[in-house]
Amino acid sequence: MKTIKSIIGGAALLLAAGTAAFAARTDLVIGVVLEPPHLDPTASAAAAIDEILYANLFQGLTRIGRNGEVLPALAESWTVSDDGKVYTFNLRSGVTFHDGTAFDAEDVKFTLDRARADDSTNAQKQLFAAIDTVEVVDPATVKVTLTSPQGSFLYNLGWGDAVMVAPETADGNKEKPVGTGPFKFGNWAKGSSITLVKNPDYWGEPVALEKAEFRVVPDAAAAIPALLSGDVQAFPQMPAGDALIQIESDPRFVVAIGATEGETILSTNNGKEPFNDIRVRQAIAHALNREDIIAGNGSGYGTPIGSHFSPANEAYVDLTETYAYDPAKAKELLAEAGYPDGFKATLKLPPPAYARDGGQIVASQLRQVGIDLEIIPVEWAQWLEQVFKNKDYDLTIISHTEPNDINIYARDDYYFDYNNPAFKEVMNTLEATADPARRVELYKTAQKIIAEDAVNGFLFQLPKIGVWDAKLEGMWENSPIQANDLTDVKWAD
Template identity: 70%
Template sequence: MKPSLKTFLAGAAFALALTTSALAARTDLTLGVALEPPHLDPTAGAAAAIDEIVYANIFEGLTRIGPDGSVRPALAESWTLSDDGLTYTFRLHDGVKFHDGTTLDAGDVVFSLDRARADDSTNAQKGLFAAIDEVEAVDDLTVRVTLKQPSGAFLWNMGWGDAVIVAPESAETNKERPVGTGPFMFDGWAKGSAVTIVKNPDYWGDPVALDKATFRFIADPAAATAALLAGDVHAFPNFPAPEAIPQFAADPRFEVVIGSTEGETILATNNGKPPFDDLKVRQAIAHAIDRQAIIDGAMFGLGTPIGSHFAPHHPAYVELVETYPYDPERAKQLLAEAGYPDGFEATLKLPPPSYARRGGEIVAAQLREIGIDLEIIPVEWAQWLDQVFKAKDYDLTIVSHTEPNDIGIYAREDYYFDYHNKAFGEVMAELDATADTDARYALMRKAQEIIAQDAVNGFLFQLAKHGIWDARVEGLWANAPVQANDLTEVRWKE
C-alpha cells in the first residue's frame, strides 16, 4: 500500500524539523589559533597564546576586561575604595568552586596576589602588582588590598590574565592541567594539535551555551584557509592569511569582521648590544623603514602605521609616525656618522606568525638598501621565548605585543629590549601613582614621545584583528582589548 501524499508530507516535515532541531542544538565549536602555547598557566608565562585559550574560559580574576575594554566584576561581585585611594575592599561571590571541587575563598585571593608579587615570582607581568603593599583576608568572602600609593590602573590590572586567581592545591600543576573557576574546564591537550575544553556543570555564574570547544593550532596561512573552507574549523578569531579575506567576504557561509587589537607590531631591537646601543644606528633603522610598504606587502593593507608603542584607538595616543620619516639617504648618513659607512651584518629572528615571517622579508630588503645585511633566522614560538624574550640572544626580531596599555615594559630593567632611560622610568613611576585621567593621559603622551625619540624599536604598525567564522556563530569578539578568545557568550544561531 503506497503512502498518501498527506503521510509523505507529514514525514518530510518531521524529518525537516529533526534536521533543523539538530542544527539549532549544536553546542560544539572548533576554533583555529595560529600558535600553540608553551603551557596553560597565564600566571607563569608571557605568551599571548596562553590567554587566548584560558582567559575568561578556564581562569577568572577579581575583575575582567570586557569586549569593549571596560573593567567588569568577575570573582569580585563588588568593591569599595577608601577616600585616600589606598585601600580596595573586594566582596567575593559566594559558592564559587574550582574545577577540582575545592571552594574559592579569600585565602585563595591572598595566595594568588602574594604569589604573583613575591621575590621569586615567575609572573611575566609582575609589575602589575608592584603597587600592592598588603593583601588580607577579612573573612571568607572579603579581601582587603592596601596599596603603597594610589594606582589609577589597579582595577584594570586585576583584569589581566596574569592576575587570575588560582588555588594553592593546584597552582603548581596549572601549566599542564589548568584548574580554574571559569565556565569551562580543561579536557585535554594533544600536543602539536589542539586543546579541548568542556562546559563546567557546576559553574557559579551564568552557564555557557557551548558544551565543548576545541582550539586547533594552525600556523600556516594556506592550511588555515583550507580548514575554514572545509568546515574543519568553525572560526578563526585571528586569521593568519589576510590575502584570503576577500574570498571569505564574498562567501555567504562566512562572516568577516575586521577589528582592532592592542598589538603594537615592532622591529624589536637589542638596545644593549653593539651596534644597536648607538642611537644613530637605531635612528638609521627607523628612517629605513617604509611602514606602509610592510603593511601592504605583509598584511595586504590591513594595519595602522605607528611611531611609538601605543594603540591608535586609545584617547592618549600621539601621532609620532613622522618622528623618523622614511628617508633611506638620511639613514645612510646616520650610519656613516655612527662609524658604519659600509653598513654591517646582523640577524633577524622571526617567530611563526605571518606578520613576522612576511614582514621580516620586507624589513630585511629595506635595511639592505642602506647597507644592513640581515640573516633571517626562522624560530618556533618556544625558541623565540627562550632565546629572545628570556636570554636576549638576538639582534633584531619582529613581534606583536598584544598586552593592553603595556608601554610600561620600557621601564623594566631586565626586559628583552635592554633599554634604560632614567627619565622614562620617572614618567612611569609618576603614572603608576596618578589616578586622575587627564593627568595620566598627559604622562602617557610624554612616555610615547621619549621612546619614539630614542628609536628604541622600529615601530611598524598596529595589528588589525582579522576575524572569520561560520555565519551561524555569534558572540565572538570583534576587537581584542586583551589577549582573549572569550567563549562565554558564544553560541550557534538557531
C-alpha cells in the same frame, strides 16, 4: 481511527526528529595560529595561553570586556579608600574551582602573594609591584593595601597574568589547568588542539557551547581549506593571506576587521653594540617604510604607529613622522656613528606571518642602507627562551598584545635593555595618578620619549582579522585584551 492515530503519532515523531536535527549546534572548532608552550597564564608571556584560557577557564577579580572596560569577575564589587591605597574586594559566593574546591579569600591572597614573590615566574610581575599587603578579612572579603596609589590597579587585575589559582592545583596548571570559569579543561593533543568542555557547576550564567576545540592551524595553506570545508568554524585571527578577498565574497562567512592591542615592532637590543648608539637606532627608523611592510605582512592590513601605543586609545599620539622614511638620512646617521659601510646583524623571526613575511621586507629595506641582516627563523619556545628571557638577539619582530603596556619600557631587565630615567619618572608619576585627564597627558609624554629615543622600530598596530561562520553569534570583533572570550558565543537557532 486507530490508523489515523498511528499516522498522527508517526508524524509527531518525524516532526520531533526534524526539530532535533535542526537544533542549534553546541560544539565549536576555533583555529589558532600558535600552540601555547603550556597552559598557565600566570607563568609565561605567551599570548597564545590567554587566547585560549582567559575568561573561558581562568578568571580574575576583574576582567576586561569587549570594549576594553573593567568589569567585575570573581569580585562582585569593591571599595577604594580616600587615599587610593586600600582596595576592599567583596567576593562572589558559591564559586568553586573545577576540582570542586571552594574559591575564597585565601585563594586571592595565595594568588597575589605568589605573583609578587621574589621567586615568582609571572611574566608581568610588575603588575603587582605596588601591593604592600594582602589581608583576608573573612572568607568573602579581601583587603589589598598598596604602597602608593595606582590608577591602573583594577585594570591590571583584569590581565591574564592576574587570574585566580588555588594552592592545591597551581603547580599543575601548565599541563592540567584548574580555574573557576564557565569551561573546564578537556584535553590537550600536543601539536594539534586543546579542548575545553562546559563546566556544569559554573557559578554564573551557563555558556551555550558544550565543547570548544582550539585547533592549531599555523598558516593560510592549512587555514583556507579548513574553513571552506567546515572543519574549523571560526578564526579569531585568520591567517588568510591573499585568499581574504575570496572569503569576503562568500555569504557563508563573516569577515570582521577589528583592532587589537598588538603593537608590532622591530624589537632592538639597546644594550648591545651597535644598537646602544641612538644614531644607529635612528638610522634604522629612517630606513623603514611602514606602508610597504604593512602591505606584505601576511594580511595587508595594519595601522602605522610611531610609538608603543594603540591608535584606538584616547591618549594616542601619531608620531610616525618622528623619523620619517628617508634612506639617505639613514645612511648619513650610520656614517656619523662610525658605520659608513654599514654592518651585519641577525634578525630572529618567530612563526606568525606578520613576523616571517614582514621580516623579509624589513631585511630588504635595511639592506638598502647598508645593514645586512641574517634572517634566523625560530619557533615560539625558542623565541621566548633566546630573545625574551636571555636577550640573545640583535633584532626581532614581534607583536606585543598585552593591553596598554607602554610601562614595559621602564623595566630594568626587560629584553629591549632600554634605560631612560626620564621615562621611568613619567611612569612612576602615572602609576600614582588617578585623574583621567592627567593620565592621558602622561601617556602622551611617555610615547614621545620612546619615539625620540628610537628604542625600537615602531611598525604597525596588528589588525584583528576575524573570520567565522555566519551562523555564529557573540564572537569579539576587537581584541582589547589577548583573549578569545567564548562566554556569549552561540550558534543561531
